[in-house]
Amino acid sequence: VETVVVTGSLVPREEVQVGVDLDGYRIVELLADEGDRVEAGAVLARLDADTLDIQLAQNDSQLARADAGIAQARASIAEAEAAEAEARSALARAERLKERGVTAQAALDQATASADAATARLASARQSLALAEADKALTAAQRRELELRRAKTEIKAPTAGLVLSRTARIGAIASSAGGNLFTLARDAQIELDAEVPETVLHRIEKGQKVSVLPAGASAPIEGEVRLVSPQVDPATRLRRVRVS
Numbered sequence: 738v739e740t741v742v743v744t745g746s747l748v749p750r751e752e753v754q755v756g757v758d759l760d761g762y763r764i765v766e767l768l769a770d771e772g773d774r775v776e777a778g779a780v781l782a783r784l785d786a787d788t789l790d791i792q793l794a795q796n797d798s799q800l801a802r803a804d805a806g807i808a809q810a811r812a813s814i815a816e817a818e819a820a821e822a823e824a825r826s827a828l829a830r831a832e833r834l835k836e837r838g839v840t841a842q843a844a845l846d847q848a849t850a851s852a853d854a855a856t857a858r859l860a861s862a863r864q865s866l867a868l869a870e871a872d873k874a875l876t877a878a879q880r881r882e883l884e885l886r887r888a889k890t891e892i893k894a895p896t897a898g899l900v901l902s903r904t905a906r907i908g909a910i911a912s913s914a915g916g917n918l919f920t921l922a923r924d925a926q927i928e929l930d931a932e933v934p935e936t937v938l939h940r941i942e943k944g945q946k947v948s949v950l951p952a953g954a955s956a957p958i959e960g961e962v963r964l965v966s967p968q969v970d971p972a973t974r975l976r977r978v979r980v981s
Contacts, residue, residue, distance in 0.1 A: 739940060743978070745931030747951065749922030750981065753896055755781060756918060757911040758889050762786075764909050764918075771903050774925055775894045781919050782905050784890040789883060796880045803873035810866035817859035824848070824855035892918060899925035929960065932975040941965060941978060949980055 762784035769781040831848035834840040892905075898921035905911075905918035929949050933941060943965050948957035964979035 741933065741937050741940070743929075743931040743933050745929050745978075747927050748930045749899070749901060750926040750928045750979075751923040752901070753894075753898060753921040753923050754917040754919075755892060755894065755921060756916070757784070757892055757913055759784060759886060760912050760914075762890060762911050764905055764907055764911055767903075767905055767907055769894075769900050769903065769919065771900050773900045775898060775900060775921070777894060777897045779894045780891045781894055781900075782892040784892070784911055786887055786890040789887045789890065793880070793883050793887065796876060796883060799876045800873065800880065803869060803876050806869040807866065807873060810862060810869045813862040814859065814866060817855065817862040821852070821855035821859045824852040828852040894919075894921060896921065896923050897925070898923045899927075926981070928963065929978075929980040931978050931980065932970075932973070933978045935969050935974050935976055938965070938976055947980060 764782055765785045766783040767781075768783070769775055769779070775781065828845075828848040828851070831840060831845045835842065835845045900919060901922055902920040903918065904916065911918070941962060943962050945962040947960050947962060949960050950957040960980045962978060963981045964977075966977040969976045
């Protein structure tokens, strides 16, 4: 078994940055710290959601009002349909009487006007229903947006991993432009990122089983060469090697 002394560091294979999508909300709770292992979807921190809760309650009232408006519009349509049917029936009777010479033209004109007015009221009632339904759709869309914002007050881990750093502080105002709150090592995978002299590279291949003895450690760690860089640094004559 050959031994090679290399210079390197133990680093995460892939870092995951966790930030915030909301601006202006205060951090009120921290549920993870550096060194903690977390599962995907685990809540790392919470923001103050009182304002959003109030807006959701107001939205509930708006939805209830929209439902009442729709019910009222439908009742108006039913009433307008009955009125139109009655007016059309009266117009038909007036037309028959006019044909027989029993009624005057003025009576027929009045029945025609009444039927046209009833039709117009029915059209107006249907437009009122369409407007009420549109208002409810808008209110429902606003609720979905509020619910999405409310859900984002819980800052969750996008993947399982190891918490490498935490900059979030209780009482701080979260900002999407203020940088990441947490840094995770995806799936807690740690690698050796080493610089290897080009003179020994011919003995190191991708997929090779190796034992790594970190400085100060009493026992080696079993690993596998995951990556051998195709480039050699022209100044140091070293090439990077990654060991899982």
